[in-house]
Amino acid sequence: MVKLLIHGPNRLAGELNVHGAKNSTLPLMAAALLCRSECVLHNCPHLSDVDVSARILRHLGCAVTWQGGSLVIDPRCVTQCDIPDGLMREMRSSIVFLGAILSRAGRAVLSFPGGCELGPRPIDLHLQALRKMGAKIVEDYGCLSCSTEGPLHGAAIGLSFPSVGATENIMLAGVLAEGTTVITNAAREPEICDLADFLNRCGAKVSGAGGSTLVIEGVKRLYGCEHRVIPDRIAAATFMSAAAATGGCIRLNQIVPAHLEPVLPSFEELGCCIEMEESSLRISAPARLGRIKSVRTMPYPGFPTDAQAPLMAAACVGSGTSIFVENIFESRYKHVGELLRLGANIKVEGRVAVVEGVPRLSGAPVEAADLRGGAALVVAGLAARGATEVTGVRYMDRGYENLERSLSLLGADIRREYE
Numbered sequence: 001m002v003k004l005l006i007h008g009p010n011r012l013a014g015e016l017n018v019h020g021a022k023n024s025t026l027p028l029m030a031a032a033l034l035c036r037s038e039c040v041l042h043n044c045p046h047l048s049d050v051d052v053s054a055r056i057l058r059h060l061g062c063a064v065t066w067q068g069g070s071l072v073i074d075p076r077c078v079t080q081c082d083i084p085d086g087l088m089r090e091m092r093s094s095i096v097f098l099g100a101i102l103s104r105a106g107r108a109v110l111s112f113p114g115g116c117e118l119g120p121r122p123i124d125l126h127l128q129a130l131r132k133m134g135a136k137i138v139e140d141y142g143c144l145s146c147s148t149e150g151p152l153h154g155a156a157i158g159l160s161f162p163s164v165g166a167t168e169n170i171m172l173a174g175v176l177a178e179g180t181t182v183i184t185n186a187a188r189e190p191e192i193c194d195l196a197d198f199l200n201r202c203g204a205k206v207s208g209a210g211g212s213t214l215v216i217e218g219v220k221r222l223y224g225c226e227h228r229v230i231p232d233r234i235a236a237a238t239f240m241s242a243a244a245a246t247g248g249c250i251r252l253n254q255i256v257p258a259h260l261e262p263v264l265p266s267f268e269e270l271g272c273c274i275e276m277e278e279s280s281l282r283i284s285a286p287a288r289l290g291r292i293k294s295v296r297t298m299p300y301p302g303f304p305t306d307a308q309a310p311l312m313a314a315a316c317v318g319s320g321t322s323i324f325v326e327n328i329f330e331s332r333y334k335h336v337g338e339l340l341r342l343g344a345n346i347k348v349e350g351r352v353a354v355v356e357g358v359p360r361l362s363g364a365p366v367e368a369a370d371l372r373g374g375a376a377l378v379v380a381g382l383a384a385r386g387a388t389e390v391t392g393v394r395y396m397d398r399g400y401e402n403l404e405r406s407l408s409l410l411g412a413d414i415r416r417e418y419e
């Protein structure tokens with residue numbers, strides 16, 4: 001078993017470079033499948049989810065190699081069009097490969113992602129859209145068999161919810177489709193803009209990324225390019241939460257300040273002072289945090305659901321009552337029970353969590369049940385008095401590159417132990 005052992009509290013100080021965004025890297029790797037020559041993705045984080053995506057690409061026939069922090073993907077020898085069940089189960093978001101495989105091979109066979117740590121993970125919006133673009137999809141015994149007769153065609157697609165994954169899948173299916181695809185109520189996340197930038201650099205015609213209407217004019221072919229993955233805004237928000245929870249003062253480099261705007265008001269409400277520069281920020285927290293009137297998770301540019309848990313961990317040691325409303329995923333409060341073990345005072349009623357700040361947390365053994373919930377336990381452990389042992393480290397390894405090393409650089413007493 002792998003554990004993170006934390007001895008707290010320790011006030012975080014110093015500076016850190018934020019790694020590339022997991023949620024950009026995965027769709028970019030899928031997009032590389034559509035190209036007729038080599039793609040180089042710079043600033044790729046070394047994460048287990050990225051490894052799973054690399055294994056999927058290799059299974060399909062791509063050559064994938066690391067060169068330092070860059071991934072080199074050669075998609076010229078693709079021979080397969082399926083994703084084995086084992087790989088689908090390791091990473092539910094591998095559904096983002098569907099549009100790219102279908103577009104490239106005219107066929108795709110993968111297992112249904114099913115439920116996950118965050119609750120049910122439907123893909124109805126992905127499937128509806130692909131069907132509208134000419135895909136025939138048969139759902140049988142948890143398996144999805146998709147095929148097309150000839151190339152996919154453009155379509156007008158109105159999403160009932162601005163799903164990030166569905167928007168990405170439609171973009172990947174649409175760039176080489178015949179005609180024009182228009183997505184209304186598209187997701188507006190920075191990772192969508194990053195994907196559009198990459199595809200356009202490869203020769204695609206995608207316009208409107210970052211807005212609610214995306215227009216994709218199909219082109220005949222795409223060629224590989226070099227691209228730098230955007231910084232991970234959720235990792236940045238997690239380190240900001242850790243600084244806030246420990247009364248610390250840190251500087252984060254290699255960020256895009258605009259991407260963090262949705263989270264800044266909450267940190268300011270807690271009493272933190274934030275100074276932005278061109279590609280870095282400095283956050284300094286008071287000795288005792290205040291409270292956040294309310295945090296409502298929303299699609300971008302609203303407060304990101306992925307930052308809810310780490311911020312909640314910081315609010316646990318504030319003074320006063322903070323209210324969280326989770327609007328994106330049904331089951332995203334699994335960290336709450338574990339935060340209670342550390343001495344937090346939180347009540348959950350449906351989508352609402354009410355956090356009564358306490359003066360201090362105390363170390364305890366806790367177990368992560370999902371990626372961002374696990375990060376919240378680490379944030380709380382840094383602020384807690386005494387020893388905290390966090391198990392379920394495999395979840396954190398999905399989204400944070402060497403989390404314990406980053407936090408140690410900032411002065412935390414944290415180490416990984418293998419039993």
Ligand code: UD1
Binds near residue numbers: 022093120161163166
């Ligand atoms: C992506 C992110 C994830 C983030 C989430 C919301 C990646 C790899 N993951 O996940 O970290 O938390 O966006 O910002 O980028 N839904 C449906 N039907 C669908 C698709 C989605 O009902 O066909 C629902 C989901 O159940 C969920 C909501 O829409 O309640 C948001 O999901 P979506 O935006 O698709 O998230 P992901 O792309 O899975």
